[in-house]
Amino acid sequence: METIAALVVTYNRLADLQKCLDTLREQTHKLDAIFIVNNGSTDGTAEWLATQTDLLVTTQANLGGAGGFATGIDTAYRAGHTWIWCMDDDCLAAPDALAALVAAPNLGPCIKNSMSVSVNSRDELAFFVDRPNQAYRKVSDMTGVDLIYGVASFFNGTLVHRKVVETIGIPDKNLFIWGDEVEYMTRAQKNGFPIVTVPRSVFYHPASFDRDGIPWPAAWKQYYAVRNQRRVLQNQFGNTLGRMLYASWAAKATLQQAVAQRDNRLYNFLLYGEAALDSLTGNFDKRPDTIRTLQFYKWRNK
Known part of the structure; x- marks a missing residue:
């Protein structure tokens, strides 16, 4: 039986983390586990997490997003879960976001990403993607198809099959932040795993900036x-x-x-x-x- 665990990496954004977790608990396709990696937060996050009995929490020094996802993916993988749904603490998942990923066409071991929509402008993508024959900037640029190949916004609603982790390992914690997610994506592509965005699965995220x-x-x-x-x-x-x-x-x-x-x-x-x-x-x-x-x-x- 396949199982799905969510993974949230957090650092000093307790209010955002609480909102993110609310959306995970409200998923129409129920999660089998929720893992939290607390990167040494000093804003009361650790104390609040200690009161949450449905969460599996790891607290470590601040190793950046790369170190957080490295620890979290390794922990969820060792726990035996088939899929690991990765996200930052400032993400908000639509209620059927996970259900839409699960219902998307079966590609075998792969990486499926939710569509990242700007939390401030719901008709605009949170992360612009430019390809030689297509620019993805508006939500309308992605809707209307089941899958968009070769496009994904790691780690914002990124569903990773355990076979991917078994083959390419975990993110490189030495990269710390900014670029670690792209390195992991290109490592998966190099090893032949399909990477897709599923437009029917919606995540809300603050817009990227210059x-x-x-x-x-x-x-x-x-x-x-x-x-x-x-x-x-x-x-x-x-x-x-x-x-x-x-x-x-x-x-x-x-x-x-x-x-x-x-x-x-x-x-x-x-x-x-x-x-x-x-x-x-x-x-x-x-x-x-x-x-x-x-x-x-x-x-x-x-």
């Missing part, structure tokens, strides 16, 4: 998007060509930051350069407090 334009000091997060991109390209094009493409992309992107008409372009330029150098030299150990550009920014803005 990461390059985030005000400092929050812009340090872009460090990880730049650094982790090498792993994505190597999954797609192989180690040698992927590394060459990354070096070319990173050099161009770093120079663009130097000439961009943005506030704090000096810090953006240094951040991109630091991320690219660390990626090419295999330094994937940095956490926010050891990113040198962020240290420099804080020193100059005491």
Whole structure:
């Protein structure tokens, strides 16, 4: 008998987590288990979770989204569940979201993703996807078909079959945030697993934003998007060509930051350069407090 477990990774967003869990408990297709990975929250999340008897909770240090999903997927997989439904704590599932995923055409071991809709604009997708022959920006761009192949918004209503985990492993916790989900997706594609979005399954999520334009000091997060991109390209094009493409992309992107008409372009330029150098030299150990550009920014803005 197949079983489905939900997995929610949370960090310091107790109110969002509570709303997310309400939508999971109200699913028309009942879940067999709900796993929570608490990434060291300090806002009362741990205390509240201790009162919830229907949840399976793991508390760990803050290892970012990558570390949270690595722990959670591994835990649910070891518990023997057939499918693992992965999501951030700021997701809201429509009542029939899981039922629609289950009812979608049977592709065998695969990854099925809910359609991520902007919580603020219900006719717009939360994450834009541009393909050579199709741009997905509006909800209407996705509706009308059963499955959209090769498009998914990890980890926002992402249903992963255990055979996928058995074959490709768990997300790489060293990637920390931003890009870890794309790396996992391309790793699954590299191993031949179908990846689809099921438009009838709806998830609501805050809209994505222009990461390059985030005000400092929050812009340090872009460090990880730049650094982790090498792993994505190597999954797609192989180690040698992927590394060459990354070096070319990173050099161009770093120079663009130097000439961009943005506030704090000096810090953006240094951040991109630091991320690219660390990626090419295999330094994937940095956490926010050891990113040198962020240290420099804080020193100059005491």
